[in-house]
Amino acid sequence: MASTSPEPAAAGETNDPIHIRRLELSDHERGFVALLSQLSACPDLTASEFATRFAELAAQGDDHVILVAEDPSASDRRILATGCLFVERKFLRGGGKVGHVEDVVVDAAARGRGLGLRVVRRLVEIARDAGCYKVILDCTPELRAYYARCGFVEKGVQMAVYF
């Protein structure tokens, strides 16, 4: 599931001091994993485990982008929102590329400020700039209207097998 816990509404986006940037290794200390636990089962990772996964994903370069939102003026600089984009390369569409948005979540205490929308819109821009012909995500039916505000339209159903 791409995203089940962004904030329900956006407001005051324009003057929000929150900074949207790419994930950094030091974000492990800023509650990044705890934030993901608001979306899905997410046991904490040791610093070593986090660094290993971070390096694996960083090796994908611009084909794998995790954005985070932080308040630079906050003393602990905890991560308030995040979203991920990865680029899939295909043979169809003339060797086309598709952007996949995953793991969008906004901290429960920071919802209603449009942080999730800012993250998702930036991910869509990155995908477009990377030459993707489309961006897709899966969500619960309740979030259709939310993602419609980022330009998404419903295209199909998501199916899953859990092991």
Next chain:
Amino acid sequence: MASTSPEPAAAGETNDPIHIRRLELSDHERGFVALLSQLSACPDLTASEFATRFAELAAQGDDHVILVAEDPSASDRRILATGCLFVERKFLRGGGKVGHVEDVVVDAAARGRGLGLRVVRRLVEIARDAGCYKVILDCTPELRAYYARCGFVEKGVQMAVYF
């Protein structure tokens, strides 16, 4: 969209002489791109373009698997069906992995023989063996029952932005 054109029904799977194997570079000459065109817009690729994309995907090792179905006894050994699996590495679920099934298609003249189901079931096995905690795909509502035969259950809606 993961898959809109597999065959509607499976029959005679057990004694089917069709061989399921990984995509090879030489499959460009066996109609692989033409087969994909039954799923989505798919202009042909030059041998060089095909080889470049093939190499990019091969560099991902077992994180990107394309299976094809062929009849080894056929004179032209044309590709009859295909499906793709790629593995996404996450921070959540203890640094878990998710398998994504994409681009499942069966040649119109080869439908009804269960080739698509064989391909998808094998992709699910590969994902499970790779340690994925789930496999997901997007499809049209009409294909829900088809993928249910491979163990998939409906989980959400697919949203998309087209550029």
